[in-house]
Amino acid sequence: MINPSTIALRARIDEAVKDLHELTIRINHNDLAKTVSDLRNRINDPFMFVIVGEVKAGKSSFINALLQTEREITKVAPQPMTDTIQQIVYGEKEEVIVINPYLKKILIPVDILKEVAIVDTPGTNTIVEHHQEITESFIPASDLIVFVFEAKNPYRQSAWDFFKFIHEDWRKKIIFVLQQKDLMSPEDLEVNIKGVHDYAEKQGINNPLIFATSAKLEKDGNKIDSGFIPVRHYILENITGGKAPVLKLGNSVSTCLRINDSIREGLDLRQSQWEADMEFRKDIKNTLDNQEVKSYKQVDQLVENILAGYDRTTQAKEQELRDGLSFFSLVRRSISSIFTKKTSAKEWLETLARDLEQSLNTTLREKLHDGINDLADNVQQMAKLIDLKIHTSKNLLQNDHEIFSAIAERRHNIFRELQEKFEDFIKKSESFTDQSLFPDKTPLPGSFATGSGIAVIGLILAAITQGAVFDITGGVLTTIGILFAGFATSGKRRKIIEGFLHEITKGREKIEVDVTAQLKQYIKRLKERIDSNFDPFDLMLDKEKEQLALLNQEQAVVSNQFGTLDVEIKTLLSTM
Template sequence: MAQLIDAQLQATRARLEEIIKNLHELTLRIGHDEMAQTVSELRNRIFEPFMFVIVGEVKAGKSSFVNALLATGQEIAKAAPQPMTDTIQQIIYGEEQREVEINPYLKKIFLPVEILKEIAIVDTPGTNTIVEHHQEITEQFIPASDLIVFVFEAKNPYRQSAWDFFKYIHGDWKKKTIFVLQQKDLATDNELETNIEGVRNKAIQEGVENPNVFAVSAKREQEDIPDSGFGTLRQYITENITGGQAPRLKLNNSIITAQTINERIAGGLELRRDQFDADTRFRSDIQETLSEQTGQSNKQVDLMVENLLHTYDNITREKLEELRSGMSMFGLLKRSLSSTFGSTPDAKTWLGGLASELEDDLNTKLKARLNDNVIDLAESIQQMVKVIDLKIRSSETILKNDHELFSDIAERRENVLRDLQDQFNRFVSKTESFTDDELFADRENLTPNLAAGGGIAALGVVLMALSTLPVLDVTGGILTTVGVLFAGFSTRGKRKRIVDGFEAEIAVGRDRLATDLEEKLKSYISTLRTRIESNFTRFDEMLGREEKNLAILEGSHKEIEAELEEMSLSDG
C-alpha cells in the first residue's frame, strides 16, 4: 500500500512539474524576470523535502532556535556577530556532514539528522538586515516554502519591519506561518503572557485564523533545562507535518503557490484586457466621431449646393425670361425702331449687355452665397479636429506604469499615446495638413493668406478660396454659346436657336456647378479624414499586437488555471 501511495505521489508530482513548467513558460512570455525566477525555484524544489523557512529580525535568536531544534549538540546555524557577514543557510539531509557555498549569500549544509529526511530548514538573515541582496534572496525562498517559522524576541515582538515582512509572506503568498517567541528566558512570566496574547491578536488582525504561537528558549533547550518550550513545538511538528504527512503537504503547498502566481498573472492580464478594451473603445469613438463629423460636413456640402442652385436658378430664370421677351418678333421690332430713332441699344448690343449682366449676377450673388456657406463648413471641420484632439488627451489609462507585472507594457502604451498627442499637435499646426491643390486653381493668390493663417486656420482660407474663383468656371459655356449665337443672329430660326441654346447651356452650367462643387468639397473632406486617420497608424499597430498577445497569454493562463484547479480538487 505504501508503495502504491508513493507511486501515486510521484505521478502527481510529475504532473505538477509539467504544469509549473508551462507556468514558467508563461512568465517568460510575459517577460517578468523576477516571477520567472520564482516559478523556476518552485519547480526545482517540488521534489525536495518539506521546507521550513526561518525568518525574523536580526538578533531575534533564529540561528540559536535552529540549533536547538536540530538537537545535534553542534552550532550548525552560526549566529554571526556581524549581520554584514551573514548568509542564508539551507540545511538538508546528507549521509555525511558538509557545507557547499552556492554563492556569497547562500550555502547548503548537509547533515545526517533523521528529521531532515522529511523536512529541510532555511535559516535567513534578519528582515531588517542592511546587507545588500539579503532581503531579495530571502524573498526568493518564501514562494517555495512550505512553512514559515516567524521568530520574534520574546521581550519585544512588535517591531514594524517584522510585521511588514509578515504582510508580504501572508498577504502576497498565503503561506502557512507559525509564530515563535524566542529567548523566553529573558522575559518575565507577565511579559511572556502579554506578548503571546499580543502576537496572537496581531496575527488575527492580519488575517490569520487560529494562529499558533510558541514561546521557547534555545538556551534552556541546549542546556537541558526543563520548560524550554521545544517539547510543545516538536509535538506540533509531529502531529501536523512529519510522520509521512510532509510529502503530501508539500505537494498541496506547491499547488497553492502555483495558483497564487497564476492568480497574480490573471489580475495583471485583467488590467491589460481592461486597458485594451478601453483603447479599442477610444479608437472606435474616434472612428465614430470622424464618421459623424464627415457625414455632417457632407450634408453641409449638399445644403450648400442646394442653396447655390437655388440662387443660380433665380438668376438664370430671370435672364431667360428677359431673353424670351426681347427675342419675340414684337420685341425685336420695337427695339429696332427704338434704336433707329432713339438711344435704345440695338438687338446685338442688348444681347451683349444681357450676357454681361448674367455674368456679373452669377459671380456676385453666387460668391456671396458660397462665402456664407464655406464659413459654416470650415467651422464644422475645425470643431471635428478639436474634438478629436480632446479625445486623445482624455483617453483612459487603466494599466499604470508601476504595475508589478506589466509596467513595461504600460510604459510602451504611454509612449505610443504621447507620440500620438505630439504627432496630432504637429498635424494641427501645419498649414499643409489642410491645403489641397485640387481644390483651387490659382495657388499663388492664396499663398500669403495661408502663410499668415498657419495650421488649422488654413482650412478656412482654403475653403474661402472657392468664393474667389470665377464661379467655378461653370458660366463660361453659357456666355460663350450666347456670344456666338448672338453675334450671328438674323433670322427667326436663329432667334429660336438662341433661346433654346441659352436654356440648354443654363442646364449644363447648373449640372456642372453642382457636380464640380460637390466633388471638390467632398473629396477634400475625405482627404482630410484620411490625413487625420494616418496619425493613428502606430496606435493601431499597438492595438493589433496587444490583441494577439492577450489572446495567447489569456489562453495559457486559463489552461494552467484549469489544470491546477483539477489537481487541487483531486489532491483534496
C-alpha cells in the same frame, strides 16, 4: 520511501509547473519566470522551513536547538553575522558549499533533514538590500515560514513590515516563535504572546500558532521548560511521518495557483483596458462619422443656397434676353432699328452675358461667404473634438498590476505620443491642405500660408468652391457669339435662347456637381487624415487583441491543471 502514487503526482505537477513557466515567459515577466523556474527546480527538494526574523532575535540558536546536534550548525555570535542565507539539508557527510556571495548550502547527517530542509536568513532589519534574493529564491518555494521574534520585544516595525511583505504576496503558512523566553517573567511572556496573537489575527491569520522557546534552556538540558517539545510535536503531527512529500507538492501547487491567479488578475485588467481603448476608438470613429454627416448636410445646404441665387440671377437674364428678341419687337422694328449704331446685336448679347457674369459673381460670393464660414466652423469642430477626446481619455493602466507594468508603460507612451502628434497635427496648416482638390495643381496663395492649423480651413474651402463657381459664364459668351451668326442670317432667335438655356443649365450642373464633390471630398480626406493619426494606437490594439486571446487560453489551461491537482492533493492528505 516515497510511494509510487506520490511520485506520479509529482511528475504531473512538474509538467504543470513547466506550462506555468512557459506562460510567464509568454507574458515577458523575467522575475516571475525565474521564480517559477526555481520552484520547479525545487519540486524534488525536502519540505522547506524558512526561518526569518530580526537580527539577534535568536534564529541561529533556535535552529541549533531544534536540530539537537549538541553543537552549532549555524554560528551564534555577539555581533550580527553577514547577510548570507544558509540552506541546511541532509548529507551523508558534513560539507559547506558556497553557491554565491549571499547563499551557501550546509550538508549535515541529521535524520530530521531527510524529510525537511531549513533555510536560515539574515535579520529582517539588515537584509533590505538583499531581501529580493530571499523573496525570489526561497519564499515562493518555502513550505513553512517560521517567524522568530525576540520574546521580550516582538513589536519592532521592521519585522512586521517583512511579515506583511511575505503574507500579502505569497500567503504562506506561518508559525510564530518567541525566542529567549528565559529572559522574561511568565506574566510578561503571556502579554507578548497575546500581543503577537492579536496582531497576527488583525493581519488576516486565523488562529495563529505561537510557540515560546528558549534555546539556552534546551541546551542546558531543561527540555520541559525550553518550549521545544510543542514545536517538535507540531512538526511530527503536521509535517513529518510521511506527510512532508505530499505537503511539499501541495504547497507547490498552492504557490502556482497564487501566481496563476495573479496573472489572471493582470490579464483581466489588460482585457478591461483593451475594451476601454476599443470604446475610445469607437467613440472617435463615431465622432468623425457624425461630424462628416453633419458637414455633408451643410455642403448640401450651401450648394442649395448657391443654386437658388444662381437661378434667380439667370432667370432674370433669360427674361431680358427673351424681351430683347421678342417677335413683337422684331415686327415693330427692323434689326437695324432695334440695334442702334452704338450697340450692335452681337455687342448687346455679349454685354448681357458679361452682366450675367458680374451678377453671378456678386450673388454667389455672398452665398459662399455665409455658407463657407458655417462649414469651416463645423469642420474645425471635428478636429477640436478629437483633440479634446484624446486629452480627456482615461489611462486605466497607469496603476496596472505589477506583472504587466511594462505593458502599461508601453501603452502609456503610445498614448502620450498620440496626444503630442495630434497637437502638432492641428497646428500645421499643411495638415489641412490638399493640392489634389485644385485643378491647376498650383500652390496655395500666399495668404493661405499665413494661416496655421485649423484656422486655415475656411480659406481652403473658399478656394475649393471658387474655381467651380466662377468660371461658368465663359461658355455662355462663346455660345451666344456663335449662335448670333445663325440668328443674323436665318432669323432663328430660338437657337440663341436655347443655347443660352443650355449653357445656363450646364453651369448650374457644374456648380451642383463640382462644389458638392470637391467639398465632400475634402471633408472625407480630412476625416481620413485625422483618423490616420491613430494608426500606431490601432496597431497596438490589434496586437493586444491577439496576445490576450493567446494568453487567456494558455492561462485557462494552466488554471484547470492546477485546480485538478489541488483537489487531488487535498483528497490525498485527508486520508493520511
